Amino acid sequence: MTKRVLYLSAVSLIALAACGKKAVEEKPVAPAAVEASANATAAAAQMQEDAAVEFDAAVVELTKTYFALVPETATYYGAPADLAGPDAASKLNARSQAADENRRATMEAELAKIRAIDEGPLDEQRRTIRAAVIAQLEGALGPSRIADYGALFNVYGFWWTPYAVLQNSGPVVDVANLMEAQHAVKSAADAEAYLKRLEAFGPMIDDVTAKLRHDVELGATPPDFVLAKTASVIDNFVAAPPADNVLAASLKKKLAEAKVPADAFVARAEKLVTESIYPAEKRLAAYLSELKSTAPHDAGIWRLPEGEALYKAMIRHMTDADMTADEIHKIGLTEVGRIQSEMDAILKAEGLAQGSVGERIAKLAKEERFFYPNTEEGKAKILADVDAQLKRVDAEAPKWFRTLPKYDVEVRAVPAFSQDSAPGGYYDAPALDGSRPGTYWINLRDTAIWPKFAVPTLTYHESVPGHHFQTAIALGLDQPLILNALSSNAYGEGWALYAEALAKEMGLYDGDAYGDLGRLQDELHRAIRLVVDTGMHAKKWSREQAIEYMLANEGVDPKEAESEIERYAVWPGQALGYKIGMLKIKELRKRAETELGDRFDIREFHDEILKAGGVPLPVLEANIDRWIAAKKA
Secondary structure, three states: OHHHHHHHHHHHHHHHHHOOOOHHHOOOOOHHHHHHHHHHHHHHHHHHHHHHHHHHHHHHHHHHHHHHHOHHHHHHOOOOHHHHOOOHHHOOOOOOHHHHHHHHHHHHHHHHHHHHOOOOOOOHHHHHHHHHHHHHHHHHHOHHHOOOOOEOOOOOOOOOEOOOOOOOOOHHHHHHHHHHHOOOOOOHHHHHHHHHHHHHHHHHHHHHHHHHHHHHHOOOOOOHHHHHHHHHHHHHHHHOOHHHOHHHHHHHHHHHHHOOOOHHHHHHHHHHHHHHHHHHHHHHHHHHHHHHOOOOOOOOHHHOOOHHHHHHHHHHHHHOOOOOHHHHHHHHHHHHHHHHHHHHHHHHHOOOOOOOHHHHHHHHHOOHHHOOOOOHHHHHHHHHHHHHHHHHHHHHHHHOOOOOOOOOEEEEEOOHHHOOOOOOEEEEOOOOOOOOOEEEEEOOOOHHHOOOOOHHHHHHHHOOOOHHHHHHHHHOOOOOHHHHHOOOHHHHHHHHHHHHHHHHHOOOOOOOHHHHHHHHHHHHHHHHHHHHHHHHHOOOOOHHHHHHHHHHHHOOOHHHHHHHHHHHHHOOOHHHHHHHHHHHHHHHHHHHHHHHHHHOOHHHHHHHHHOOOOOOHHHHHHHHHHHHHHHHO
């Protein structure tokens, strides 16, 4: 409106001059109009400022509420006390049925508050945050709206899982890992908080047992192999004398490093392990043993109440896409064929032409030249090789990224008590304040699962330029911490798989045909996941059928195939995010390259992908489309 008033005034001046009148004596714009325009501009600015204040306050409230419900996640991210709450480090997540119902009701209310905020007056950054939070909470809450069993905000703070106990994560694995790896002990006060958590540990496990009983009554009994593997984790956990248990031993080590007198604290920890934690773990193990004789063997959640609807909700949550299981299955089969063709070409070039791709890869993995000895020295050599790979990425990264992480990353072996059922590798975020680096965990239970050509790609996926870049760069930016805590599975895993392919572009496989073969094997692994995950949960494949498909097509170690398939059984849909996310990022890059031509800068593109944090794929796509439009303007 203001521009039109000024335009008409200019026209009037020209007309007056043409008539021979003294235009210089005319006032071009009435003072009242100028004042009205200024007032309107000020009002709009004030409205935007008020909306920003309201929205920021709502995000802070959401964050505080979320961390109050899942204090373990506050510790995992090193959340500051003003967000985590002053006593978060003294608490464990409540895991009773009532607690699960409370989490759902509370987060539904928080979602409604964020949704009720009008996005109109918000700036672009806040609109992105609003859209990401809504999409992630909708996805996380979706399955719990269908089923009264399972666990909400269970794995790493934001997943729904169908079973109260899991062999590879959940309360019998994640809590001890958190206490060992993320719970900092720098003072006597920290030690007291640690002991408070140990006091809560035994009762928490009893709540898990009661929750499992509740779920079993509703028809959600875990498969027999899950029960057996979970019981094995518990047996390993309670096998050590209390003083040697990871909970007591870790406290002793941390106190020694902090130079805090340890004897009294450690004695209390050992007593809690002996009198509370071990008995509770054994009660849970006894119930698992009781269930095993009548537990089903079917791997898929199709057999659970509302199983078909649940899997659809998990696909939505874990891929950010409204795709059917059939569509994903077909994409998987197509990708398996494409990748195997590329692998076949490399194998033939190396003189390996006989047998299927899976058979030739399995044969290669058994050749002595690719072995790491299954000894302490062999395991140390793997860790040393990983360190060298990290340094090589650091040297190349500035050519591909403008923004680099301000947090360090270190590589560590998966703890012995959980290694038998843990995945081959995973990543933990650094503490927000920098007191703890990012951690790349590699499972060294048996070096046979890591032929030398397979290790580099895991490094590039789990650390740099994969999960560590994705997580640490976001933590270093001015973004709400809740975006990291509620990060998109498809975005995070899609980026990490994209990073594996990027490593080839960065020259990290130059002169290493077998390393590139290992990269393709890992991509093949993610394509196979599309087939076997949908196979088990939608097409009623058995555990054994899924394992056989993986062995025949990939050539992976049999123990690794078993662990992977059992993981997909308890994390339905999660394994789909890798390939679906990677395909979307590659699609966005191709779009940007095509539309921008010479103006495309790979470093700038990667910054745009990473700068908003773990946003859902539709939000990421909208961000990239805006960036492309701005570059073209």
